[in-house]
Amino acid sequence: MDKGQIRELIAKRVAKEFNDGDVVNLGIGLPTLVANYLPDDIDVLLQSENGFVGLGPAPEEGKEDKDIANAGAQPVTILPGGAFFNSAESFTIIRGGHVDATVLGALQVDAKGNLANWMIPGKMVPGMGGAMDLVVGAKKVIIAMEHTQKGNHKILKECTLPLTAANQVNLIITEMAVIEVTSDGLILREIGPEATIEDIKAATGADLIVADDVKKMEI
Amino acid sequence: MKKLVSIEKAISHIEDGMTIMIGGFLAVGTPEKIIDALVEKGVNNLTIIANDTSFVDKGLGKLIANKQAKKVIASHIGTNKETGRQMTEGETEVILVPQGTLAEQVRSAGAGLGGFLTPTGLGTIVEEGKDKIVIDGQTYLLEKPLKADVALIHATVVDEKGNCYHAKATKNFNSLMATAADVVIVEAEKIVPVGELDPDMVNTPSLFVDYIVEGDK
Numbered sequence: 024m025d026k027g028q029i030r031e032l033i034a035k036r037v038a039k040e041f042n043d044g045d046v047v048n049l050g051i052g053l054p055t056l057v058a059n060y061l062p063d064d065i066d067v068l069l070q071s072e073n074g075f076v077g078l079g080p081a082p083e084e085g086k087e088d089k090d091i092a093n094a095g096a097q098p099v100t101i102l103p104g105g106a107f108f109n110s111a112e113s114f115t116i117i118r119g120g121h122v123d124a125t126v127l128g129a130l131q132v133d134a135k136g137n138l139a140n141w142m143i144p145g146k147m148v149p150g151m152g153g154a155m156d157l158v159v160g161a162k163k164v165i166i167a168m169e170h171t172q173k174g175n176h177k178i179l180k181e182c183t184l185p186l187t188a189a190n191q192v193n194l195i196i197t198e199m200a201v202i203e204v205t206s207d208g209l210i211l212r213e214i215g216p217e218a219t220i221e222d223i224k225a226a227t228g229a230d231l232i233v234a235d236d237v238k239k240m241e242i
Numbered sequence: 243m244k245k246l247v248s249i250e251k252a253i254s255h256i257e258d259g260m261t262i263m264i265g266g267f268l269a270v271g272t273p274e275k276i277i278d279a280l281v282e283k284g285v286n287n288l289t290i291i292a293n294d295t296s297f298v299d300k301g302l303g304k305l306i307a308n309k310q311a312k313k314v315i316a317s318h319i320g321t322n323k324e325t326g327r328q329m330t331e332g333e334t335e336v337i338l339v340p341q342g343t344l345a346e347q348v349r350s351a352g353a354g355l356g357g358f359l360t361p362t363g364l365g366t367i368v369e370e371g372k373d374k375i376v377i378d379g380q381t382y383l384l385e386k387p388l389k390a391d392v393a394l395i396h397a398t399v400v401d402e403k404g405n406c407y408h409a410k411a412t413k414n415f416n417s418l419m420a421t422a423a424d425v426v427i428v429e430a431e432k433i434v435p436v437g438e439l440d441p442d443m444v445n446t447p448s449l450f451v452d453y454i455v456e457g458d459k
Contacts, residue, residue, distance in 0.1 A: 110415050
């Protein structure tokens with residue numbers, strides 16, 4: 024798989040995690056792609072932390088509205104039934120447990136559900152934006168990322184980078200695997216189309232418990 | 243009281259060393275003309291409180307690029323390389339705050355609260371130096387309110403009394419910051435006579451606004 028196919032596979036698999044009526048926040052980057060694959064038979068309300076729900080696709084060229092952008096400053100649209108609000112209300116929604124699921128990328132994620140995705144000391148310090156609130160406040164935290172970074176492990180026993188939040192991650196979805204974070208450790212639930220259990224173990228820097236009913240990833 | 247003034251008159255209230263809040267989210271709904279006037283005027287050693295530092299050539303990013311800030315309190319600086327450079331080289335102090343915490347700090351100041359308790363940042367470097375308080379078995383960080391000398395906000399429509407409507411996704415920090423500063427200056431895309439802005443559309447009531455300046459459409 025090339026990079027584009029890997030991203031598409033991950034986005035498609037993440038899109039199957041939602042239920043009818045869910046409020047979902049998608050992070051910038053790969054998670055944004057998930058919006059393209061939401062099932063037609065369920066109603067998912069996408070939240071944009073800069074202040075609205077009902078986030079729609081990018082507008083046609085020339086039809087951009089200067090007052091509607093996503094949290095990454097890209098022009099977007101708002102769907103019928105959407106609503107705008109200020110930043111305090113936006114984080115009332117986020118921190119108050121009114122977001123059913125948030126999907127974010129990661130630099131590192133570990134067996135305890137710790138997440139590091141906001142800085143590399145001395146190299147990259149963009150700031151956490153809304154990520155710390157989202158990870159703490161959302162009912163379900165899904166990490167959508169490539170399994171490794173240039174062959175280096177991203178799923179670890181313990182994160183070494185500064186954390187975004189402690190013990191909050193529920194599910195890790197990569198092109199190789201779907202892994203659930205539990206108090207017993209990381210449980211391998213699904214295997215990617217081109218991976219074997221041995222490949223996944225080798226590409227993971229933490230112990231994996233293979234679920235009794237482990238299955239092939241369906242997308 | 244006549245609130246509609248020239249930009250020059252409005253920014254005469256901004257002096258070196260002041261703490262200013264600036265509304266907007268990556269320059270969406272930001273008082274662009276007031277920022278340009280501040281760049282021109284050249285007030286320095288500002289402490290800037292804002293969601294982000296925008297882009298190097300847009301919004302309050304221009305104040306950063308012009309080295310007018312000694313300190314920045316924001317949730318995100320990644321879109322403005324100059325902020326990162328100044329931070330790394332020790333020219334500007336940057337305090338990064340989770341976005342929800344920043345919004346609530348501003349809201350708390352405006353609402354007369356002494357702070358609030360949040361789970362955000364627990365177990366991360368955000369908790370360093372902060373008190374932890376346990377309520378019903380759950381641990382929270384104590385976060386303090388954030389006030390400013392001046393708030394610079396943007397509104398889509400403002401009536402001559404100062405009532406503001408912030409369209410669509412421009413609400414962001416604008417209505418919050420209007421409550422948390424000694425002097426509040428709003429840059430209006432459109433100014434209408436009193437009575438023409440439907441009270442049902444008002445996001446920021448006039449009592450929070452001190453000065454109105456005319457901005458671009």
